[in-house]
Amino acid sequence: MTTQRCRDIAHVSAAELRTAVPSQTAEFLVAQLGMEEVARAGDSVYLHAWDDYEMFTIKVTGAPEPGIGKTWLRAASEEALDRRISAIEGAGLGGRWQDGECGLGPVYEFRDPDGHEIGLYWRTRWYEAPDGQRPALKNQAARFPGRGANVRRIDHINYLAADIPAAARFLEEELGAQLTEQIVLDDGTPSAIWYHVSDKSYDLVYTSDWTGSSGRLHHVALACDQREDILRAADVCLEAGIHIETGPHKHAIQQTFFLYVWEPGGNRIELCNAGARLVLAPDWRPISWTAAERAKGQAWGLKTIESFHTHGTPPVHQP
Amino acid sequence: MTTQRCRDIAHVSAAELRTAVPSQTAEFLVAQLGMEEVARAGDSVYLHAWDDYEMFTIKVTGAPEPGIGKTWLRAASEEALDRRISAIEGAGLGGRWQDGECGLGPVYEFRDPDGHEIGLYWRTRWYEAPDGQRPALKNQAARFPGRGANVRRIDHINYLAADIPAAARFLEEELGAQLTEQIVLDDGTPSAIWYHVSDKSYDLVYTSDWTGSSGRLHHVALACDQREDILRAADVCLEAGIHIETGPHKHAIQQTFFLYVWEPGGNRIELCNAGARLVLAPDWRPISWTAAERAKGQAWGLKTIESFHTHGTPPVHQP
Amino acid sequence: MTTQRCRDIAHVSAAELRTAVPSQTAEFLVAQLGMEEVARAGDSVYLHAWDDYEMFTIKVTGAPEPGIGKTWLRAASEEALDRRISAIEGAGLGGRWQDGECGLGPVYEFRDPDGHEIGLYWRTRWYEAPDGQRPALKNQAARFPGRGANVRRIDHINYLAADIPAAARFLEEELGAQLTEQIVLDDGTPSAIWYHVSDKSYDLVYTSDWTGSSGRLHHVALACDQREDILRAADVCLEAGIHIETGPHKHAIQQTFFLYVWEPGGNRIELCNAGARLVLAPDWRPISWTAAERAKGQAWGLKTIESFHTHGTPPVHQP
Amino acid sequence: MTTQRCRDIAHVSAAELRTAVPSQTAEFLVAQLGMEEVARAGDSVYLHAWDDYEMFTIKVTGAPEPGIGKTWLRAASEEALDRRISAIEGAGLGGRWQDGECGLGPVYEFRDPDGHEIGLYWRTRWYEAPDGQRPALKNQAARFPGRGANVRRIDHINYLAADIPAAARFLEEELGAQLTEQIVLDDGTPSAIWYHVSDKSYDLVYTSDWTGSSGRLHHVALACDQREDILRAADVCLEAGIHIETGPHKHAIQQTFFLYVWEPGGNRIELCNAGARLVLAPDWRPISWTAAERAKGQAWGLKTIESFHTHGTPPVHQP
Numbered sequence A, B, C, D: 001m002t003t004q005r006c007r008d009i010a011h012v013s014a015a016e017l018r019t020a021v022p023s024q025t026a027e028f029l030v031a032q033l034g035m036e037e038v039a040r041a042g043d044s045v046y047l048h049a050w051d052d053y054e055m056f057t058i059k060v061t062g063a064p065e066p067g068i069g070k071t072w073l074r075a076a077s078e079e080a081l082d083r084r085i086s087a088i089e090g091a092g093l094g095g096r097w098q099d100g101e102c103g104l105g106p107v108y109e110f111r112d113p114d115g116h117e118i119g120l121y122w123r124t125r126w127y128e129a130p131d132g133q134r135p136a137l138k139n140q141a142a143r144f145p146g147r148g149a150n151v152r153r154i155d156h157i158n159y160l161a162a163d164i165p166a167a168a169r170f171l172e173e174e175l176g177a178q179l180t181e182q183i184v185l186d187d188g189t190p191s192a193i194w195y196h197v198s199d200k201s202y203d204l205v206y207t208s209d210w211t212g213s214s215g216r217l218h219h220v221a222l223a224c225d226q227r228e229d230i231l232r233a234a235d236v237c238l239e240a241g242i243h244i245e246t247g248p249h250k251h252a253i254q255q256t257f258f259l260y261v262w263e264p265g266g267n268r269i270e271l272c273n274a275g276a277r278l279v280l281a282p283d284w285r286p287i288s289w290t291a292a293e294r295a296k297g298q299a300w301g302l303k304t305i306e307s308f309h310t311h312g313t314p315p316v317h318q319p
Helices: A022-031 A078-090 A164-174 A227-240 A291-295 A306-310 B022-031 B078-090 B164-174 B227-240 B291-295 B306-310 C022-031 C078-090 C164-174 C227-240 C291-295 C306-310 D022-031 D078-090 D164-174 D227-240 D291-295 D306-310
Strands: A009-019 A036-041 A044-048 A058-062 A067-075 A096-098 A107-111 A117-121 A153-161 A178-184 A190-196 A204-208 A217-224 A243-250 A257-262 A268-273 A287-290 B009-019 B036-041 B044-048 B058-062 B067-075 B096-098 B107-111 B117-121 B153-161 B178-184 B190-196 B204-208 B217-224 B243-250 B257-262 B268-273 B287-290 C009-019 C036-041 C044-048 C058-062 C067-075 C096-098 C107-111 C117-121 C153-161 C178-184 C190-196 C204-208 C217-224 C243-250 C257-262 C268-273 C287-290 D009-019 D036-041 D044-048 D058-062 D067-075 D096-098 D107-111 D117-121 D153-161 D178-184 D190-196 D204-208 D217-224 D243-250 D257-262 D268-273 D287-290
Touching: A009 A022, A009 A078, A009 A153, A022 A036, A022 A044, A022 A058, A058 A067, A067 A078, A067 A153, A067 A217, A078 A107, A078 A117, A078 A164, A153 A164, A153 A268, A164 A178, A164 A190, A164 A204, A217 A227, A227 A243, A227 A257, A227 A268, A227 C227, A227 C243, A227 D227, A243 A306, A243 C227, A243 C243, A287 A291, B009 B022, B009 B078, B009 B153, B022 B036, B022 B044, B022 B058, B058 B067, B067 B078, B067 B153, B067 B217, B078 B107, B078 B117, B078 B164, B153 B164, B153 B268, B164 B178, B164 B190, B164 B204, B217 B227, B227 B243, B227 B257, B227 B268, B227 C227, B227 D227, B227 D243, B243 B306, B243 D227, B243 D243, B287 B291, C009 C022, C009 C078, C009 C153, C022 C036, C022 C044, C022 C058, C058 C067, C067 C078, C067 C153, C067 C217, C078 C107, C078 C117, C078 C164, C153 C164, C153 C268, C164 C178, C164 C190, C164 C204, C217 C227, C227 C243, C227 C257, C227 C268, C243 C306, C287 C291, D009 D022, D009 D078, D009 D153, D022 D036, D022 D044, D022 D058, D058 D067, D067 D078, D067 D153, D067 D217, D078 D107, D078 D117, D078 D164, D153 D164, D153 D268, D164 D178, D164 D190, D164 D204, D217 D227, D227 D243, D227 D257, D227 D268, D243 D306, D287 D291
Parallel strands: A009 A058, A067 A117, A153 A204, A178 A287, A217 A268, B009 B058, B067 B117, B153 B204, B178 B287, B217 B268, C009 C058, C067 C117, C153 C204, C178 C287, C217 C268, D009 D058, D067 D117, D153 D204, D178 D287, D217 D268
Antiparallel strands: A009 A067, A036 A044, A044 A058, A096 A107, A107 A117, A153 A217, A178 A190, A190 A204, A243 A257, A257 A268, B009 B067, B036 B044, B044 B058, B096 B107, B107 B117, B153 B217, B178 B190, B190 B204, B243 B257, B257 B268, C009 C067, C036 C044, C044 C058, C096 C107, C107 C117, C153 C217, C178 C190, C190 C204, C243 C257, C257 C268, D009 D067, D036 D044, D044 D058, D096 D107, D107 D117, D153 D217, D178 D190, D190 D204, D243 D257, D257 D268
């Protein structure tokens, strides 16, 4: 009855945001969040956060509607990658190998049971700052920008999904992730699940899509360093006319200090404080929150605002 | 040429401080650092930090001289524990099983090549707050104290050792840890090594003991949440007459924001910010610092003060 | 058309909270807010904040219902005091001299047009820390407590009042205060007014009492140092079961970073960050906010919660 | 024996930095400190900090050597200005009226007893953000930049001077300032004096020039909001190759949290936290520090580095 814990997924490494206004979305990521543009290809722009050892952190792609494109997960080793692909193919989710992009080696692309696109890979090129732009400290990928929210890396993805139990099986069996917290409805079914693959207390989250749709996004989260960075980010977004949806405040679930904004294309972005809370116990006992507990609001009493329950991307069009 | 990464040590869980003034040391940990006393046995006091899921974080033990007693490391599983013990015994460092203490199950106790006492274990009892003292949020071990430095858990141990290459082999081969940063002298020998077993950028550090002695301690580090907590801790220590050795400042190596104080028994304690910087790359490329780079001082230019190089516990007595 | 600016009131120095549970109110001020008890007299307890140069900051007095008792204002000089008393008596608000309490010299006590009790004085005894409790830095009144919110001094009082224009005349003509910001209804009448006597951007606030009652309190504000202190205070209040009404967030008006809690007796207490924003212009041009602007919520979009408009002390009893 | 306190000087409003590399100095103020260029005239650039209600905060002027040019002080009223000019002329320091620059009305220019140029004025034009660049909150002068140190206004000037007692008389009698803290040598002579004209604990400082020279500058200080802003500023200056002289740390004297850097032209700039500590007592009792106390170092034990005692601008050339 012990846990053998060989983590096959090392971390979430990047995400693709679809947006009808790709230039504005990229400009927001640069000017307000502190990222740097590192490459362009077709109608996509690749952006890098200063503490990301890989080539890119967010890919922005022009599309008719907002939403999440691919999510990239780095395997912990070549063998770990093989193991995960076997599991994925065994579950009938099998995808196919693609040439990598922007520094990534070959990527195994498939869809989770709800239809979100995921890319698994092992080989990757490390980010190297251009000459004349090397960071002062050599244990850091890129210069600290000193601009806006100064996000340091991607933190997590929160997907909307039609079938949460199916998502849970996928996370556990195909990805080898571990549940840390969940919301469980009175009838016993989970309506939101937080899983981690790293020592962070969560990396991948699925939330029940109240519209019953598939493949949608709740939010992509980028990591700031200190809570003060998130307070300052609120002022920066206020000045830039970026819609602040809710926060800054502290979640009861996972205790994340958060700010939610909508990037110009409409996707919800969370700025969260990174890493102060870690889940180091290899046999962590998942925390379950009831609907009644959830209704109490956030840690310090803020009521969850309506749009947090209803806004997802792409929007759902009524027939 | 890939890395198979199955971490057998989950994390550093606790450390024992020897001190000639155990009551004062424990009082410092409670009043200035925000820990709680959870048990006493013989001349030892067990103290708990609010975010530690296990029963204790620091054990304070009366002794003629200051220094480090045991360091406890939790295995990632029963099998991982077996694997590590085999490696340890294979290296001729074999120890013996002891009954656990203060919530720990059976502990396999042995000494590293330099003589520091280490306890490995898998089974453990989780901390449960007494009735009437439950934390407001159920994903938290104990109430947030709101007192002094509010340390949340142990962060790392920095041992002094006579033979750094031997320590490196021990960390890699017997514990399965990974090197993240090191200081390498001009003749190619490492003089200080930082290894991690978790996603934190380091958990166990060995620094060359300039006296050639064995088994000594440079410091034990406790994790604060925000940099502001460390600034406030400086005021708290100032008011209590606790010796502030250096800081607050930011290390170039590992980029830790730090404060070093000497607890009343003389052991050096670091307060550091926890977790904003993570090393998530499974194939992290260790950073090497030269003596010349080291001489430049800390990240923002603070020169390393003399006592940081000379003070260790126990003190070395000249014949 | 210039402003001759000789400030006769130096600052708000202390306030008296009435409460049906004085022991609990005092315990909250000590344990959660970081104050120290300095004296008791009758059913009153005097509490001191560490950066207050005078003897007490808050007086807690047992009473059937919560509410504000006296507010003490220190004059800038003996002559300034005389000038203010002449103005007050000229306005028909004349009061009488009382013996001071807890370190205060003689106090001229009177009521503002809405009935709130105010004490004006010049002579005062400075706080001196008891032997063995001197602060480490001699330019500081008392030891930094390192406990809870660590409030450093009183910041401002926000009174509810039936007649805001009458309050404005009183502040300007009798106290010599200056308007910095106000809410002006569409019919041109002010519904809330912020005045300063110091370089802080406000010290005394009057808000229209929607019940038409007189002499009530909206809140007493205590100053924290950094925004981080206010975030930490939220955790401290959460753990102690103190009702958090709203925040932490940033007001659009005055840009104060705030947390509102209800002390155990029911009075609203604000924790605010002190002093980063100063109004140094001697000819400051008051900022007027419309009801429409006010309806937009706080700086970062938080909607003002209902109780913020309805809760005052003492409660209003319906016939 | 009371103090009649009618402050005739409202605040320090701006300072002129001489520099041999004016473009680099201005670029540093914009890129690393977060100011905005608002005007140019001749070889001067005017820069504005976002919370300054007037037109400019720092004037950068090309000159063969670094140093302080003019310091501008705003009077509290027209009458206050007249009173100060009478005092200055009575002391034989009389200067002359000049046309104002960059928004200032007529300025009365004179020199302090040590030769530093000071401009006194009452009339001033308020800063108005250009169309399309209005701040989101109308009680704020300019947009929050979200860039580098985000300095909000000038905080204080620290002049080097040959004769400190003469400077003290000038501050008290000609400017009407009040002493809050000082360093007094064992022979009873002051070697550094901190005076305030506002509720900030100091605005104008004179430090004994160890070279016996006159008219030199120790540093100009710009105000940040939170201590975290100063920590972040250290990273920003590190990346930009700006020389960090000392800090971040906390002064014992005045308790300022500080960072000292040298701008590209060589003038020392302090970034300090603004306003948390106020001196509100109208009869504040000046704090005197002995040379022995000063030798203990800063609040948390940092020893004062040598260059802090020796570097001033312009440099002193040996014959």
